[in-house]
Amino acid sequence: MSLPPLDYVAPRTLKETLKALSDERAVPLAGGTDLIVNLRNSEDPPKNLLLVDLKKVSEFHLIEEEDDHLKIGSLVTLAELASSPLISKFAPALALAAESMGSIQIRNRGTVAGNIVNASPCADLAPPLLIHEASLLLVSQSGRREVPLSKFVKGPYRTDLRRGEVVRLFSIKKMHDGGETFYKLGRREAMNKARMNFAAYISLNGAGKIKEARFSAGSLTPSPMRYKDVETFLEGEKPDPRVFKRAAEMVKNKIFEITGVRWSTPYKAPVSENLTLWVLKEATRIAKGRR
């Protein structure tokens, strides 16, 4: 099945990009791994489409340190995230998540902005970005604004991206005092949508108790989210099985409070609880290894 008729432009600067995106026909093109498939399969594709290829704008491709943050350009690919020394050092859960997605071919094209703006409930980059308090810098011809990721995704396949806006970069907090991990449950080892995905960060204080806890899960609720009540519960506690079991139970209860009991609950309830327990233990193991 062919793609709908379209016009194509490839701006080279941010200014040219914003001008192109101000056209009412404009649709931004990042890696294309979702957009091309969606356009091809759409029963009612947009008429008179203008695809604005963002990939030739060099500033969208950078990964840089800025004080206690990392700035990740919107068009950084999954492969680049997975192999970046900065990401591996300061946000390893994000590198693990990127590595878990698709295949080599998909990872060479898919982008961080594409994954987040597509806003699938199972977006694998969302949980690690959320535990790193990611915010997006959005730019348009009328100015710029910074939006926390937690507020940017409004629901399944819906974001706060306004017409004429482009995601310039993601800003994430560097975390390296503790241990963090990412786990994705799927029906196979590659090329799969997560049935559930998790990111956790644990740091320990001098007395061996939990100093900081961060936990996020996706594909279990309409949008990926942090579990702040659970994080608050964990902080100050000993990192032992009894505490983690209680935390995992709290996560499970929160999920089903939001979604209600569904046909998948007999599976998702015990599995989400067990996997929460696993990622908390694993993050703690890594944290202990760092001390």
Place this chain on the structure above:
Amino acid sequence: MRKVRIEFTLNGALVSVKTYPNKTLLDLLREDLGLTGPKRGCDVGECGACTVIYNGKAVNSCLILAPEVEGGEIFTVEGLSKNGGLHPLQEAFIEHDAVQCGFCTPGILMTAKYLLDHNPDPTEEEILKALQGNICRCTGYWPIVEAIKSAAKKMRVSNPCKSGNS
């Protein structure tokens, strides 16, 4: 919709072609340029039969629009053999019975080339991981893995100092 002119390097030679902008790279290669090596298996980037190497990276050509490759460099399976001789990967695939119907083969050869360009001595696990984006219905994969191991060894022996990108 107006046609656009696209110029890029294909298998080492500069090409210039005029086509509709809604054409994918896969269709551009097969229909406009007569290279039927890359195959249409799924059109959604899941089977890898359309894999080519674009600017040094293995990608699904069914998910790339033709105008995107302006100024770029593309290698297809047709570019593997040089001066009428087969590439060590192609020879190894024949030797190890890694080709049955052959439909997946061009895509898998390009993924294998990409792997060996970046990792000249891959473990079995690394080969299997690299092949995650390529589906084969016929061989059961093991002949393919053995062929890649064998080609990698031959390529290391003939180019001990080379790090890749041949």
